[in-house]
Amino acid sequence: MRAENYQAVTHPESHEFELNFGPNHPGIEGNYALKVRVNGDKIVAAKADGGYLHRGFEKLMEGRLWIQNIALVPRICVPDPVPMEMCYALGVEDLCQFEVPERANWLRVLQLELSRIAAHLFTFGGHAATVGMYSNMFWGIADRDLILDMFEQMTGGRVYHMYTIPGGVRRDVGVEQLDKISDLLDYLEKRLSDYDNLFFNNKIFIQRARDTGILTPKQALSWGVTGPNLRACGLAFDVRRDDAYLCYDQIDFDIATETAGDALARNLVRRKELAQSIYIVRQVIDYLKKDKSTHIRCQIPNPLAWKVPAGETYTRVESSKGELSFYIVSNGGEKPYRVHVRGPSSMHAVQVLEKLVTGGRLEDVAQIMFSLDACPPEVDR
Amino acid sequence: MVWDQDKEATKDNYASQTIVLDQILHELDTLNIEQKNNQRFRVDVSAEALPALLSLLKGRAGYTQLSAISCVDWEDEFELVYHLWSYETKVLVSAHIRIQYTPAVYVSVYDIYTPAGFFERDIYEMYGVYFEGSPMMEKFILTEWHGPAPMLKSFDTLKYVNDMFNWQEYQPDWLKEIQAKGGKVVS
Amino acid sequence: MSKIKLKVQQEAISHASKGSMLRPFKALAFLGRKPVTEALQARIAADIYRGFHLNDWDKCIGCSTCHTICDNAAIQMVYIPDLPSDLLAGKKPFRPAIDYGRCCWCGLCVDICPTGSLALSKEYIHTCTEDHIDSYFILPDPKGMHKQPFEKGWEKSDQTDLLLHHRQTMQQLPALERIQNFDEIVQGFTDQAAFEEASRCIQCGFCHDACPAQMHAPEYIRAIWEHNFEQAVTQIYRTNPFPNVCGRVCTHRCESACAMQVRGEAIAIRWLKRYAIDKVPHARVKALVSQSEISKPDNNLSVAIIGAGPAGLTAAFDLVQQGHKVKVFEAADKAGGMMRYGIPEYRLPADKLDEDIAIITSMGVEIVCNTIVGKDVSMEDIVTEYDAVLLATGLQQGRSSRIPGSNHKNVYSAIELLAKIKRQEDFIIPHKAVIIGGGNVAMDIARSLARLQQQYYANINIIVTTLETKDAMLADDSEKREALEEGIVLENSRGPLECMVCDDETLEGLKTVACLTVFDKEGRFHPQYDYTDEVIYSADMVVEAIGQNTVLAFLGDTITEQLEWQQGKIKVDNEGHTALEWLWSVGDMVKGSDVIHAIAKGHQVAKSIDTYLQNIKVFS
Incomplete structure (x- = not known):
């Protein structure tokens, strides 16, 4: 917010003050702000303030060829870009009636789950920092980097992979690479106990996070909460199961749940999902090693002469943050007519966050935001 | 509301729920239903009937989640699409309505679905469609924007950029050398 | 699946456990671990890393496809005068320059590059102060951004290639079927x-530049892809009034320039043109063409065109659209010239040619057939009656080898015989024929005779003798291949020596000797023979298909003397203008070649004539 737009609000009679929490605040996730009204350190009211990351993706996508958008979509969510690519590709495939080769679908699951692990490492690392535990953040980032190495070797890019395209994926992954991922999984699995010791079992964290930002199942459902946040309320809903895409119906995994619905429960769900994702990736590696097919993409039209049949489709993917959906409309042209991105954080970072921090304490604002894994770029788009 | 966690989307359950869905869809006579696949339904409904449809879907058919509201600018009218998800039947119903272009006003469904608050605010900001009764219609993303609603098809981003900003041309040495020989940047 | 690893239990974390007093000492174990930080130096990137661009300038053809696909408009094409340019071979002196202020390293430029010249390297570090901001705009070459040896990272592979390299197959009659008759082979x-096929096009425009008539091929291919066939026909008629002809028999220079043929097969541009014109009903074509703007004449200037071949009719078509009155004199009974009498029916059905000519006449061109200038109408009358005259008579006389016996009545010129076949005139179909010559005309006559032999004798016996080797023969590969399929025998590297005639004046055969080389060191036609290697091919007909001459006797002595001549041809400037200000000359007659070149020349000369007539207007 520019200085000329800033109007200090004072409430001399009630001893209330308005604080700008962010956009430049170490406790805020991404470029985002919360305007909080405090009385002492108790939060009386909160107002989310976005727009610091608005890049107009939805508008930009309307001006680009169907293939060109693959370079744009991952940027919508920085820490977890793969589901974005996936959701877009699923939509275009649905409209074009593409038959995607089986191997491509498994390669996509490999990417999706590695991305989920990376995103979760990032998030609980961040959460740890909000309660003053920086070592954990360093660990989380360092281990995430090892996954980024894998992405680099598989896709040629560390953060923005641009690997999944409508019709399949851009490159195959060899056995040697799969072995490397396997080794990394062994390492990560060992690290889980380190994380437990340092963080999930840490008294400071438990005491800070327990009973903070409680969501009841009823609230969660009516406020549109999804993903780990919803599962932390005891509701075992997961798009991968309920609205299965790719080959998730052939994969064995548990839907991680907790019941308390507080910041602690949300983190524990993510901790369990780390283990589940590792388990899923192992199954994928196993499949990919046995599979002798080299077919990773169906025949797609010449990218410069590609019209998608008119129609609309709503595709959903379970990202690390919850339900990610794309509503794609084609008017039969060479470019999308409309792409609407529904990031899970558009719920978590605005209405839910406002409601959860209100009535709480100032010191918990950052914690609650991280426990919701609210990702501002998804909201701003 | 009591949520039965163990309730799985069994076949019977699914069947009974689709019957409810069918009933509801028949109660409202201005509907046009299209089943796209097992988990996707498209319903076209008149703008007046939509709130009633949403209430019925939520109240009787278990469509507890409003996944999103999408707005599409068709240049002569707006299309609003309400994506509703049932955790019980695992079915997504997309309810499509068309509203007039000017004035673009519609009613809020915030009272039925809380998430509508965010989407309505977003659509107002990006398309200029006002939702009467929505709790918060203040700007969220484009706080300092006073131009037309940017997502409208009539808003040309490239023209805006060209009007607003100057282009800076690069002049690297290699280009100067080529230019000296008569070459140039052609496109 | 569950065999892989013990299934993860939900309650794996004992987050409620209190732990022991000694737990903090566990941290000591971390002292022995490898640090996660890395030394301050550039990490070596992965094998398929998407770093800075590399461009192999020898492979790059300057087609701009990278520029088109770039979703951030980060790629601009730069014209570099030093680079070789060859429009006919599809090579332009343009190279991509990349703006790293915009590039997002998606690698689509690499995946789409038709030549595979672009790649991304493993190099990824570049930074500068604002003073050196120009260093963000680079012209990639094989040496890399900082001239340091970095390996290729992301490069093209069959898996990543986004283009469609294979041509759609064209239905053709099989050899056994087509040899029975003169039905059109290509379906x-x-x-x-x-x-x-249309969807494979990347719209680089190389075809447009390579076409002698500069046809708008990218536009009509695009229109076909959009199912807008009328638009396609309109685009075709912008530069070519013979779509039916060129859609069938064009020598398609466009396809040899097509960027797609570098790594795959060129777009079948010729067949697409044919498809478009076949698709739109003739009456609609007529309506579409008549919509084109016609200049309103404000004087009564008129043009006489002698010869209704492709060049003459194209010029006529252009000139009527400029508002001039045009009359075409044709010696034969029907218009079309070589298109009608030189191209066999199985390659170009006469009714298709008629369609094209009907469009031209519908625009107001008057064609008078069976009118030989110099006999039925005198040159002098034409000169007095018309404001401008165009000679477009083409090469109507077959050239003779002048070997002994070549004046025998059973020794024909190919062009004469083709016309006889086309006109269905009577002549004695040979049991054994020998053709001299290895060009397309030789193939045409050989294949036409083969069809007649099959019909009348159910036995094909045709030998084609050429001076050149099989590879160096001038005929198109498809012609050679199809001729062989049809049972025609090729005898390469044979020089004709004599048409052997018996005492009773019957033709016995062709005596040939081995031909060692065709051209001398300076590249002049000067065949060297090995006279010891002699073969006689018995035949009751010999056909000479070794080129054509023009006959200009009708011009009369006065005009012939007024004109300037060069090696037996009328000397003209680049626009076909002769030394006489009212006379132009055009077509095969000026530049021996094919239909599309004749059309191009027709346009050129029409422009020149129009300019001349416009000036007359000004003076009067």
Whole structure:
């Protein structure tokens, strides 16, 4: 917010003050702000303030060829870009009636789950920092980097992979690479106990996070909460199961749940999902090693002469943050007519966050935001 | 509301729920239903009937989640699409309505679905469609924007950029050398 | 699946456990671990890393496809005068320059590059102060951004290639079937095949530049892809009034320049043109063409065109659209010239040619057939009656080898015989024929005779003797291949020596000797023979298909003397203008070649004539 737009609000009679929490605040996730009204350190009211990351993706996508958008979509969510690519590709495939080769679908699951692990490492690392535990953040980032190495070797890019395209994926992954991922999984699995010791079992964290930002199942459902946040309320809903895409119906995994619905429960769900994702990736590696097919993409039209049949489709993917959906409309042209991105954080970072921090304490604002894994770029788009 | 966690989307359950869905869809006579696949339904409904449809879907058919509201600018009218998800039947119903272009006003469904608050605010900001009764219609993303609603098809981003900003041309040495020989940047 | 690893239990974390007092000492174990930080130096990137661009300038053809696909408009094409340019071979002196202020390293430029010249390297570090901001705009070459040896990272592979390299197959009559008659061999694209073929085009425009008539091929291919066939026909008629002819028999220079043929097969541009014109009903074509703007004449200037071949009719077509009155004199009984009498029916059905000519006449061109200038109408009358005259008579007389016996009545010129066949005139079909010559005309006559032999004798016996080797023969590869399929025998590297005639004046055969080389060191036609290697091919007919001459006797002595001549040809400037200000000369007659060149020349000369007539207007 520019200085000329800033109007200090004072409430001399009630001893209330308005604080700008962010956009430049170490406790805020991404470029985002919360305007909080405090009385002492108790939060009386909160107002989310976005727009610091608005890049107009939805508008930009309307001006680009169907293939060109693959370079744009991952940027919508920085820490977890793969589901974005996936959701877009699923939509275009649905409209074009593409038959995607089986191997491509498994390669996509490999990417999706590695991305989920990376995103979760990032998030609980961040959460740890909000309660003053920086070592954990360093660990989380360092281990995430090892996954980024894998992405680099598989896709040629560390953060923005641009690997999944409508019709399949851009490159195959060899056995040697799969072995490397396997080794990394062994390492990560060992690290889980380190994380437990340092963080999930840490008294400071438990005491800070327990009973903070409680969501009841009823609230969660009516406020549109999804993903780990919803599962932390005891509701075992997961798009991968309920609205299965790719080959998730052939994969064995548990839907991680907790019941308390507080910041602690949300983190524990993510901790369990780390283990589940590792388990899923192992199954994928196993499949990919046995599979002798080299077919990773169906025949797609010449990218410069590609019209998608008119129609609309709503595709959903379970990202690390919850339900990610794309509503794609084609008017039969060479470019999308409309792409609407529904990031899970558009719920978590605005209405839910406002409601959860209100009535709480100032010191918990950052914690609650991280426990919701609210990702501002998804909201701003 | 009591949520039965163990309730799985069994076949019977699914069947009974689709019957409810069918009933509801028949109660409202201005509907046009299209089943796209097992988990996707498209319903076209008149703008007046939509709130009633949403209430019925939520109240009787278990469509507890409003996944999103999408707005599409068709240049002569707006299309609003309400994506509703049932955790019980695992079915997504997309309810499509068309509203007039000017004035673009519609009613809020915030009272039925809380998430509508965010989407309505977003659509107002990006398309200029006002939702009467929505709790918060203040700007969220484009706080300092006073131009037309940017997502409208009539808003040309490239023209805006060209009007607003100057282009800076690069002049690297290699280009100067080529230019000296008569070459140039052609496109 | 569950065999892989013990299934993870939900309650794996004992987050409620209190732990022991000694737990903090566990941290000591971390002292022995490898640090996660890395030394301050550039990490070596992965094998397929998407770093800075590399461009192999020898491979790059300057087609701009990278520029088109770039979703951030980060790629601009730079014209570099030093680079070789060859429009006919599809090479332009343009190279991509990349703006790293915009590039997002998606690698689509690499995946789409038709030549595979672009790649991304493993190099990824570049930074500068604002003073050196120009260093963000680079012209990639094989040496890399900082001239340091970095390996290729992301490069093209069959898996990543986004282009469609294979041509749609064209339905053709099989050899056994087509040899029975003169039915058209090529069946034309189906709707689906045409759409698929058109969709392969990357719109680089190389075809446009390579075409002698500069046809708007990218535009009509695009229109076909959009199922807008009328638009396609309109685009075709912008530069070519013979779509039916060129859609069938064009020598398609466009396809040899097509960027797609570098790594795959060129777009079948010729067949697409045919598809478009076949698709739109003749009456609609007529309506579409008549919509074109016609200048309103404000004087009564008129042009006489002698010869209704492709060049003459194209010029006529252009000139009527400029508002001039045009009359075409044709010696034969029908218009079309070589298109009618030189191209066999199985390659170009006469009714298709008639369609094209009907469009031209519908625009107001008057064609008078069976009118030989110099006999039925005198040159002097034409000169007095018309404001401008165009000679477009073409090469109507077959050239003779002048070997002994070549004046025998059973020794024909190919062009004469082709016309006889086309006119269905009577002549004695040979049991054994020998053709001299290895060009397309030789193939045409050989294949036409083969069809007649099959019909009348059910036995094909045709030998084609050429001076050149099989590879160096001038005939198109498809012609050679199809001729062989049809049972025609090729005898390469044979020089004709004599047409052997018996005492009773019957033709016995052709005596040939081995031909060692065709051209001398300076590249002049000067065949060297090995006279010891002698073969006689018995035949009751010999056909000479070794080129054609023009006959200009009708001009009369006065005009012939007024004109300037060069090696037996009328000397003209680049626009076909002769030394006489009212006389132009054009077509095969000026530049021996094919239909599309004749059309191009027709346009050129029409422009020149129009300019001349416009000036007359000014003076009067």
